[in-house]
Amino acid sequence: MEARGEWRVSRLRKAFGSVPEIPADQDYELPSNVVVSASTVIGSDQWRAMGPSGQSVSGEIANTSILTSARWVPVLSPTLKPSKPFPGASLSYSNSMAFTADPISEARRIMNEVSGGRVVKVEMEPTKPPLDRFGPLVTVTVDADAREALEMYVRAAREVRGKGFILDVAWTGKTDVSSEEFIRYCARADVRMGIPP
Amino acid sequence: MPAGMPLAVPRSYLDTSVVISLITQDSCCEDANNLMEEAPEPHYMSTWTLAEALGALSEGIRSGSSKGYRLLRERMARRGIPYLSTSHEVFNYLTEELSEWITGNGVEVCDDLIDVAELEVGDRPVRAFWAIRDTAELATRLGLSAADAMHLAYVRRLCPGLLLTVDSDFTRIAEWIRFLGIEVRGLPCKKEDSEGGKAESAQGRAL
Numbered sequence: 001m002e003a004r005g006e007w008r009v010s011r012l013r014k015a016f017g018s019v020p021e022i023p024a025d026q027d028y029e030l031p032s033n034v035v036v037s038a039s040t041v042i043g044s045d046q047w048r049a050m051g052p053s054g055q056s057v058s059g060e061i062a063n064t065s066i067l068t069s070a071r072w073v074p075v076l077s078p079t080l081k082p083s084k085p086f087p088g089a090s091l092s093y094s095n096s097m098a099f100t101a102d103p104i105s106e107a108r109r110i111m112n113e114v115s116g117g118r119v120v121k122v123e124m125e126p127t128k129p130p131l132d133r134f135g136p137l138v139t140v141t142v143d144a145d146a147r148e149a150l151e152m153y154v155r156a157a158r159e160v161r162g163k164g165f166i167l168d169v170a171w172t173g174k175t176d177v178s179s180e181e182f183i184r185y186c187a188r189a190d191v192r193m194g195i196p197p
Numbered sequence: 198m199p200a201g202m203p204l205a206v207p208r209s210y211l212d213t214s215v216v217i218s219l220i221t222q223d224s225c226c227e228d229a230n231n232l233m234e235e236a237p238e239p240h241y242m243s244t245w246t247l248a249e250a251l252g253a254l255s256e257g258i259r260s261g262s263s264k265g266y267r268l269l270r271e272r273m274a275r276r277g278i279p280y281l282s283t284s285h286e287v288f289n290y291l292t293e294e295l296s297e298w299i300t301g302n303g304v305e306v307c308d309d310l311i312d313v314a315e316l317e318v319g320d321r322p323v324r325a326f327w328a329i330r331d332t333a334e335l336a337t338r339l340g341l342s343a344a345d346a347m348h349l350a351y352v353r354r355l356c357p358g359l360l361l362t363v364d365s366d367f368t369r370i371a372e373w374i375r376f377l378g379i380e381v382r383g384l385p386c387k388k389e390d391s392e393g394g395k396a397e398s399a400q401g402r403a404l
Contacts, residue, residue, distance in 0.1 A: 130264050139275075146276070168272060175277065180289050182278045183269060187293035190265040191301060196221045197254050197265040197294050 103165035107138040110159045110167070114152045118143040120172060127166065134195055135165040145173035150185035157192035167193065207358020207380075209236040211304065213249040214364030216242060220250070220298055221257065225363040232361045232382055238303065243355055245309045247295065254291050259283075266290060309355070327354065345370045353377055 100106040108122045121141040127134065142149045149171035160167045167189070177185070190197070211233070218229040233240060242250075258266045269290060273280060280286070299306060314330035315322045331350035336343055349370045352360060359380045360367075367374070371381045 130262075131268060134264075166268070168275075170276065177278075179273070179279050179281050179286075182273065182276070183281075183286060183289040184293040186269050186272055187265075187290045188297045190268070191220075191294050191297040194222075195265045195268065197258060197263055197291060 100163045100165070103136060103138050103163070106163060107140050107160070107165065107167055110156045111140040111142060111152065111169070114155045115142050115144065115149075121170075124165075131166065131195075134193075135163075137166045137168055139168040139170055141170040141172060143172050146171050146175045146177045147181070148173075150177060150182070154185055154188045154192065157189040161192060161194045166195065207237075208241050209238075209359040209361055210355060210357035211240050211242045211246065212360060212362035212364055212367065213246045213253065214367075215361050216246060216250045216298075217253050218363055219302075220254065220294070228383075229361075229363050232363070233302075236359055236361055236382065240302070240304045240361075241307055241357070242299070242304055243307055243309045245351065245355075247306055250295060251291055254294075255287050258287050258291070265294070339373065341370065341373075349373050352379060 104122050104124050107124075108119055111122075112119050119140055120143050122138065123141075124136050124138045126132070127137050131137075142152060144152070149169050153167070153169040156167060156169075187197075214225070215229045215232060217223070218225040219233070257263055266287065269286070270280075272278075281289075298304075313324050314327050316325045316330060317323075328347065328350050331354065332343065332346045335341055335349050335353075336346035339346070339349075341349065344366065348366060352370075352374050356377075357379060359382060360374065362381065362383045364383070367381065367383060371383070374381050
């Protein structure tokens with residue numbers, strides 16, 4: 001088992017670079033530029049990345065292609081902590097492909113697509129913990145009544161998943177939804193965006 | 198279908214722990230995701246699991262650790278949507294979340310078998326939910342704790358082809374479940390809040 005573990009470490013090093021030794025009793029802070037973490041699983045040569053919005057990607061360690069910005073960083077990962085440094089080393093990297101560089105433009109594009117070009121305003125503001133791991137809040141105002149705007153919002157939410165921002169919607173027309181309906185629309189959008197309850 | 202009768206086609210059932218981990222994206226999320234991906238589809242969950250998940254998620258919100266609910270309240274304030282009572286808001290929010298999650302993940306919810314058992318209490322028969330009878334029987338016959346017997350009673354009654362769980366509670370009764378001809382798949386899940394939690398984790402690795 002030990003030999004197999006060592007073998008896997010060498011394959012990981014080949015794929016991702018050197019793995020730092022991570023003492024089991026040490027805590028780490030996630031660097032602000034790290035947006036995705038990947039880990040190996042005992043008995044598997046797969047790597048898997050889980051983004052802040054819950055998106056999941058995976059690949060073979062032997063032939064994965066990783067971004068040049070990838071690097072090993074110490075990350076507090078409760079799943080991996082029991083058996084550091086390996087299995088339990090965690091790879092984190094800045095993933096410019098998964099996170100959009102310009103959330104405002106991306107939110108505008110997505111909402112324009114679902115609304116047929118009825119976006120009138122887009123605003124972005126930072127979020128506070130614990131929501132900050134999902135990125136800033138981008139509020140898109142559409143020229144519609146509340147019900148219609150919220151239906152667009154739910155349709156758009158799936159496209160936002162994993163892009164590093166939280167989409168919100170506002171409307172210029174009348175608020176023609178009850179509190180219960182508003183809650184249900186938001187719940188559906190949250191699941192699609194990967195924001196846990 | 199009577200208890201203990203195997204289904205013609207083995208079905209993989211999700212334990213509540215898997216559902217909760219995937220929805221809340223907790224520390225076992227990755228394990229739960231792996232289990233689901235590796236198990237044959239479609240995945241099933243019972244109404245019992247659904248109810249348990251709703252309860253656990255509600256508890257999470259009430260403990261103040263929620264993210265989505267906090268965001269919801271902010272959105273309601275910004276849009277001038279009147280607040281409801283907390284319980285009403287939470288119930289509406291979570292039921293819709295679970296429904297959306299179930300639909301989005303192609304999970305099928307099936308009925309629990311709710312047959313009624315007759316128990317002799319004192320000098321008169323009383324009607325009881327089957328779980329009470331089964332739990333009592335298993336706890337006595339196998340010397341299990343009430344909690345373990347309850348879990349085993351539930352799994353035995355559900356009779357899945359495959360049970361997916363990341364709940365360390367199930368590790369204690371995994372052998373009993375396997376003895377019933379049910380495959381149990383789980384992965385280690387670290388609980389670090391107490392010494393007891395660490396012990397559970399060690400058992401979890403053996404699952």
